[in-house]
Amino acid sequence: MAKSYNPRRAKLxxxxxxxxxAGLFGITRAAVRAWIKAGLPVVETSGPNLILGGDLQAFLTKRQVARLRKCPPGTIYCLRCREPRRPDPETIVLIALKPTSGNLRAQCPACDATLYRRVTMxxxxxxxxxxxxxxAGGAAPS
Ligand SMILES: [Zn+2]
Structure with missing residues (x-):
């Protein structure tokens, strides 16, 4: 899996x-050229080609968003397993933080880690x- 880079390192x-x-992200020039090949826009000048900070931010952000995985219904992402897991219903606790939203806490069935998921009621x-x-009783809308 490709490493993730903080897009905010590039100044807009x-x-x-x-x-x-390359220096900004601690990577090789070849890696930056690979980004250009993959769609990072460059500004052609009479000197070296330039990459706009805004383009760099947008490119990296888009790449990172594409890697996000959505948890299927009934599952919570386990940070330890790096997989969405379907917790045992007995272990699920709903903590209402506001009338409209709260946190689900449960136990990972595979590794026993505590799972958290933010939910809208x-x-x-x-x-x-x-x-x-x-x-939880009464927290859910009818
Ligand atoms: Zn787990």
């Missing part, structure tokens, strides 16, 4: 040569945790 209103961009059924809301 600056431009970078390939070498500067009105979307609990959609998220596959309608049962947890009913256990």
């Amino acid at each position: 209103h600056r431009s970078y040569t390939v070498a500067e961009a 009105s979307k609990l059924d959609q998220a596959g945790f309608g049962g947890a809301a009913r256990q």
Whole structure:
């Protein structure tokens, strides 16, 4: 899996040569050229080609968003397993933080780590945790 880079390392209103961009993220110039091949726009100049900071930010952000995985209904992402897991319903606890949202806490069935998932009360059924809301009693909209 590709490493993730903080897009904010690039200043929005600056431009970078390939070498500067490489230095910014601690990667090789070849890696930056691979980004250009993969769609990172460059500004052609009479000197070295320049990469706009804003383009760099947008490119890296887009790449990172594409890697995000959504948890299927009824599952919570386990940080230890690095997989979405379907917790044992007995272990699910709904902690209402506000009338409209809260946290689900449960136990990973594979590694026993504690799982957390932020939930919107009105979307609990959609998220596959309608049962947890009913256990908590009264927190769920009818
Ligand atoms: Zn786990």
